[in-house]
Amino acid sequence: MFNRDSWQEIFETISKNKLRTFLSGFTVALGIFIFVILFGFGNGLKNSFQEFFMDDATNIFRLFPGRTTIPHNGFKTGRFIEFDNDDLAEIQKTFKSKIQYITPRITRNYTVKFKSKSNNYGLRAVAPGHQAAEKTILMKGRYINNEDIENKTKYAVIGRLVEKDLFEGKDALGKFIDIGKRSFKVVGVFQDDGGDNEERYVYIPYTTNQLIEKNTDKLEQIIVAFKPEIGYGGAMNFEEELMTFMKKRHNIHPNDQGAIYLRNVADDLEQNQQFGSLLQMVVSFVGLGTLIAGIIGISNIMVYVVKERTKELGVRKAIGASPRSVILMILQESIFITTAAGYVGLFSGIMLLSSLGDSLDDYFIKNPYINTGTAIFATIILIVFGAIAGYVPARRAARIKPIVALRDE
Amino acid sequence: MIEIKDLHKSYTIGKNALHVLKGINFNVKEGELVAIMGSSGSGKSTLLNILGMLDVADEGTYTLDEFPIKDLNETKAAKYRNKFLGFIFQSFNLINYKSALENVALPLYYQKVPRKERNETAMKYLAKVGLADWASHLPSELSGGQKQRIAIARALAAQPKVLLADEPTGALDSKTSYEVMQLIQEINDEGKTILVVTHEDDIAKMCKRVVQLKDGVIIEDKYVEQVRASDHV
Ligand SMILES: Nc1ncnc2c1ncn2[C@@H]1O[C@H](COP(=O)(O)OP(=O)(O)O)[C@@H](O)[C@H]1O
Ligand SMILES: [Mg+2]
Numbered sequence: 107m108f109n110r111d112s113w114q115e116i117f118e119t120i121s122k123n124k125l126r127t128f129l130s131g132f133t134v135a136l137g138i139f140i141f142v143i144l145f146g147f148g149n150g151l152k153n154s155f156q157e158f159f160m161d162d163a164t165n166i167f168r169l170f171p172g173r174t175t176i177p178h179n180g181f182k183t184g185r186f187i188e189f190d191n192d193d194l195a196e197i198q199k200t201f202k203s204k205i206q207y208i209t210p211r212i213t214r215n216y217t218v219k220f221k222s223k224s225n226n227y228g229l230r231a232v233a234p235g236h237q238a239a240e241k242t243i244l245m246k247g248r249y250i251n252n253e254d255i256e257n258k259t260k261y262a263v264i265g266r267l268v269e270k271d272l273f274e275g276k277d278a279l280g281k282f283i284d285i286g287k288r289s290f291k292v293v294g295v296f297q298d299d300g301g302d303n304e305e306r307y308v309y310i311p312y313t314t315n316q317l318i319e320k321n322t323d324k325l326e327q328i329i330v331a332f333k334p335e336i337g338y339g340g341a342m343n344f345e346e347e348l349m350t351f352m353k354k355r356h357n358i359h360p361n362d363q364g365a366i367y368l369r370n371v372a373d374d375l376e377q378n379q380q381f382g383s384l385l386q387m388v389v390s391f392v393g394l395g396t397l398i399a400g401i402i403g404i405s406n407i408m409v410y411v412v413k414e415r416t417k418e419l420g421v422r423k424a425i426g427a428s429p430r431s432v433i434l435m436i437l438q439e440s441i442f443i444t445t446a447a448g449y450v451g452l453f454s455g456i457m458l459l460s461s462l463g464d465s466l467d468d469y470f471i472k473n474p475y476i477n478t479g480t481a482i483f484a485t486i487i488l489i490v491f492g493a494i495a496g497y498v499p500a501r502r503a504a505r506i507k508p509i510v511a512l513r514d515e
Numbered sequence: 516m517i518e519i520k521d522l523h524k525s526y527t528i529g530k531n532a533l534h535v536l537k538g539i540n541f542n543v544k545e546g547e548l549v550a551i552m553g554s555s556g557s558g559k560s561t562l563l564n565i566l567g568m569l570d571v572a573d574e575g576t577y578t579l580d581e582f583p584i585k586d587l588n589e590t591k592a593a594k595y596r597n598k599f600l601g602f603i604f605q606s607f608n609l610i611n612y613k614s615a616l617e618n619v620a621l622p623l624y625y626q627k628v629p630r631k632e633r634n635e636t637a638m639k640y641l642a643k644v645g646l647a648d649w650a651s652h653l654p655s656e657l658s659g660g661q662k663q664r665i666a667i668a669r670a671l672a673a674q675p676k677v678l679l680a681d682e683p684t685g686a687l688d689s690k691t692s693y694e695v696m697q698l699i700q701e702i703n704d705e706g707k708t709i710l711v712v713t714h715e716d717d718i719a720k721m722c723k724r725v726v727q728l729k730d731g732v733i734i735e736d737k738y739v740e741q742v743r744a745s746d747h748v
Contacts, residue, residue, distance in 0.1 A: 423596075
């Protein structure tokens with residue numbers, strides 16, 4: 107029955123019943139269009155979210171010193187714990203096989219000055235590993251390296267916005283800036299996906315900072331990156347071992363919760379991923395809702411179409427149309443319309459999404475997209491259900507006896 | 516051509532059964548032009564619908580061209596209708612979005628006749644009913660009489676053995692009615708068997724045989740002197 111003749115018959119019907127064709131086509135096109143847009147927005151939301159929460163490396167522990175809360179080995183409670191260079195070296199030595207890199211971080215605030223321009227910026231005194239931990243992206247020049255650490259050089263790596271503020275668009279590389287009272291040479295400029303605040307930092311070697319501060323060997327935060335291949339379980343074990351090790355070194359009671367804090371990004375990651383999947387679920391749910399709405403829409407239209415055509419179908423049957431040919435005609439017509447309209451909706455939705463680009467970044471929708479597979483799948487779903495939706499009333503119409511359909515009202 | 520024996524038909528409306536046909540016996544030979552008469556509600560359409568395989572009898576036998584009509588499923592019935600029967604309705608029942616030509620060609624579509632041949636045949640029958648010039652017009656652009664002629668052309672296009680007309684002139688004024696009857700007579704003159712349901716005496720007199728239906732039975736069945744419609748036009 108799917109021959110040229112039946113197609114011709116269907117094209118005739120479609121083109122001579124424009125309103126009906128338009129109505130059913132419009133529903134499907136709109137359904138797919140909204141689906142594509144919503145799904146794309148959902149993906150955009152997810153992108154923004156990932157950017158917020160995943161701008162740092164995910165395989166790291168952050169150790170912060172605190173105050174003891176339990177007396178131990180003759181030490182009273184309330185003692186301040188301090189990390190120093192030995193801690194760094196010992197951790198490195200003891201857990202060599204598990205550590206990818208390790209870096210301290212000392213945070214200060216300084217007035218930074220270039221010529222007549224000056225501003226207040228956060229200073230981070232770090233080791234080279236910090237670049238990976240913070241996912242700092244270098245725009246030009248280089249990051250702090252091991253020689254800087256060893257030689258306690260007065261080199262600084264500044265954020266994109268620091269350069270913009272102080273150098274007013276000119277190149278900062280090789281220039282000297284004043285950090286507090288001391289002069290540093292700019293060796294690198296970086297950007298960071300973590301947002302504007304992250305790009306208003308200045309990085310210097312931690313050893314240089316220690317030298318400036320009366321040659322101290324104290325550190326504040328220690329960031330330990332574990333090798334990703336040890337996995338989530340391995341990271342959990344490592345976390346335990348690290349805490350035990352550090353508590354022992356600093357004479358801390360094993361049950362003391364306040365003396366050293368350890369933040370495990372892997373835990374955050376787990377939560378983030380859960381939130382990510384939740385977002386994905388919401389997106390899918392909304393998408394599904396749109397599809398169902400579309401299916402209900404097309405079903406209603408099919409019921410209406412068949413009802414409107416009852417008399418015509420009765421005439422066709424009276425002059426020799428078999429029930430099968432009636433069903434096929436209606437199905438073929440509805441599938442043709444949904445396919446064509448689905449394609450239109452799909453295409454315009456994708457076009458709109460890609461034309462949006464980054465214009466909705468302010469609404470936390472970044473780079474909205476839908477992968478073609480999902481979009482085509484949704485369209486096929488709608489076509490299939492449109493066909494099923496058409497089949498039910500078509501079968502009913504085909505079963506109506508022609509006299510019932512033809513009876514004069 | 517048509518033989519029916521002891522035909523019964525009831526309709527159930529709610530709990531009540533309405534016995535419409537109470538044992539109809541009647542034969543029609545090839546080439547006859549039969550009027551089925553009776554007051555409104557006497558079961559004329561019911562009888563014609565059964566003859567047209569649009570409806571089934573509760574009891575009795577029906578033979579069409581020596582072919583027993585029984586236990587037909589919808590698909591078979593559709594096939595036989597297409598092959599054996601042409602219908603003419605009071606309200607024409609043309610498909611409103613199809614042109615005159617397409618309407619006439621439609622039965623041939625269901626006979627799987629190729630498109631070109633279909634349109635040629637349809638054109639021939641349009642010419643026969645005098646509406647060749649109206650081939651591309653939609654039903655809404657035609658008068659009642661013209662619509663009925665198109666319907667007659669459509670009924671003829673499939674070259675049926677029998678034409679069944681249910682009040683073909685019911686929606687037409689008397690002048691147009693006579694024109695349609697003239698066409699029906701001409702078709703009958705060429706040998707086609709035709710059954711015409713009507714409740715109008717003058718229409719019945721233009722047939723060759725008049726069957727009177729009352730209270731579900733045939734009360735009279737007689738051959739009459741045919742009045743030629745052309746005398747009235
Ligand atoms: N499908 C139906 N269901 C119930 N009653 C019907 C049906 N068709 C016809 N009737 C009833 O059967 C009787 C005969 O109807 P019909 O054959 O159409 O009469 P006529 O054509 O002679 O006017 C009428 O009383 C009518 O109301
Ligand atoms: Mg009637």
